[in-house]
Amino acid sequence: MLQTPRGTADLLPADQAYWSYVTAHFQSICEAFGYGEIRTPVFEDTRLFQRTVGEGTDIVEKEMYTFSDRGGDSLTLRPEGTAPVVRAYLEHGMHRLPQPVKLSYIASIFRYDRPQAGRLRQHHQFGVEALGEEAATIDAEIISLLLTLYRSVGLTGISLQLNNIGDAACRPQYIEDLTAYYRSHVHALCDNCQARLERNPLRLLDCKEDSCQPFIQEAPHTLDNLCADCDAHFSTLKRSLDAMEIEYTLNHTLVRGLDYYTRTVFEVWPEAVGRQSALGGGGRYDGLARHIGKRDVPGIGFGTGIERIILNLQRQGVAPDERQPFSVYIATLGERAGTYGIGLTNDLRQRGIRALLTYKQRSLKAQLRQAGNQAADCAVIVGDDELAQGQVLLRDLKSSTQENVAATDLVQALERLRAGEQDPQ
Ligand SMILES: [Zn+2]
Ligand SMILES: [Zn+2]
Incomplete structure (x- = not known):
């Protein structure tokens, strides 16, 4: 008897009540915030992800579904939502439209990962991207959109975790400080962290091993090392969040696993579960577009797994509105x-x-x-x-x-x- 491949799931009519419920909320909230829907192909040229997500990351090295088609081209099933949208923005000359261009999507995401609750090899994601605007007020708008989604579907007890990881001006110095700090503890680090120290030091702060947690807590903070521009950007963001009465927790361990993120990073955590199962997250990626199209385009966005939203709704006992049609x-x-x-x-x-x-x-x-x-x-x-x-x-x-x-x-x-x-x- 043949079954669904490991890490995938069928969505049966009985599951649709939750899916339609959260999708309808996402679509109407995107409309209210002025984000137009975009759909990109399920697979892309493999180089798109090699150049943006980056060689040396777990995604590119271990998790992508990459294959050669019959014509010999290397293609990859979309392992994340942002790069394809930025590719489409550049390809269709959207930089000539009034900026920012605000886009939303509902997409399947493919990663060869160890399957667990709320984490599948094919999962689905709501995402938005705002391109062509560097002001931090739009960072606040994006965060508000994500929190509005969670609140409107009925999730409670969530917390916004916030950090700023600097930019090309101030991050190199920070990475040097971070590396120097970790070098003095190198023998106590887990194997992964020893490798990260050489290849991707920012990811040291992302380690899940218990033995590495004390070093993460004591490591230098990006927020203490921001240049004046990054500092001003972060102040504007905090002021805008305050104006919207959005509470946040500063979290110096929050870095994004992907290389192209700059300045704002955020995650939303469900009650008492913490970062192992963030509901969603995102950040600013002013460095991304240059890897694709030789053009600097500031951008910020988020992604949030649909299965994970539904899992948390079920854990909290929130049922969708199930009004059956006449x-x-x-x-x-x-x-x-x-x-x-x-x-x-x-x-x-x-x-x-x-x-x-x-x-x-x-x-x-x-x-x-x-x-x-x-x-x-x-x-x-x-x-x-x-x-x-x-x-x-x-x-x-x-x-x-x-x-x-x-x-x-x-x-x-x-x-x-x-x-x-x-x-x-
Ligand atoms: Zn470690
Ligand atoms: Zn800076």
């Missing part, structure tokens, strides 16, 4: 009635009424049981003899009342029932 079951007895039922069902569906029917001849009892199982609001019962007299029976399945209705008045009667259902007195 639906009608067409029960038929006899061949002529059956044929009439097919036409009637189709007519109702053209009018946007959810209509269900039996696909083969069954007893009325069996059909009404099926109507109940499908949570139909009412049933239209059609028999050959009644139909010959132009009559059908309309039964309200909620109140178990029924009335004879002229076939010609049926659609209007159903429209009235649907209106009453949607707008209860």
Whole structure:
């Protein structure tokens, strides 16, 4: 028996209530904040991620799904959401549009990772990117959008973790200080950290090993080493967050694993779980576009895993609004009635009424049981003899009342029932 590949999941109709719920909130919030939707291909030229995410990162070295197509080109399934959007911005000349260009996306993300709860090899992500604006007020807008999403779907107890990791002017000095500090403890570090010290020192602050935690706590802070421009940028961000009454925790251990991040970095953590399972996060990446298109474009964005949002909603016992659409079951007895039922069902569906029917001849009892199982609001019962007299029976399945209705008045009667259902007195 063949099954889904490890680390992937089928999304069944029963799962859709949560998915539609969070997706609808994300889309309406993006509309309110003025972010237009973009869709990029599931796979890209492998070089896009090698140049942006960076050689030497876990993503590029261990986690990408890379393959040669039949023409010999190297392609990679999207391992993160930002680089493809920046590629599209440059490719389509969006730098000529009024800036900033504000984009949102819903995308599948592929990483060959150890599967665990809320972390799949194919997962799905909501993301936004604002391109062409360096002012920190837009950093605050992006953070607010993310928190608005969590709040509107009903997540509570979340915390915003905030840091600034400097830029090309001040980070090299900081990296030197950080490296010097870690060199004095090199023998006590885990194997991974010994490698990071040579290849990607900022990631030292990201180590999850218990034995490395004391060094992370004592390490120099980026915030103490910011240049005047980065400092002013961070002050504007904090002032803007204050103006929106958004609380945050300064967290000097927060660095992003990806090389192109500059200045603002943030994560949102669920209650009491902490960074191992951040709900979402993002940051500024003013250095990214140059790796793709030889053009400097400031940018900031976030990504947040949809499965992880749903997992946290379920942990908190938050159920989606599950208002079922008004639906009608067409029960038929006899061949002529059956044929009439097919036409009637189709007519109702053209009018946007959810209509269900039996696909083969069954007893009325069996059909009404099926109507109940499908949570139909009412049933239209059609028999050959009644139909010959132009009559059908309309039964309200909620109140178990029924009335004879002229076939010609049926659609209007159903429209009235649907209106009453949607707008209860
Ligand atoms: Zn370590
Ligand atoms: Zn700086």
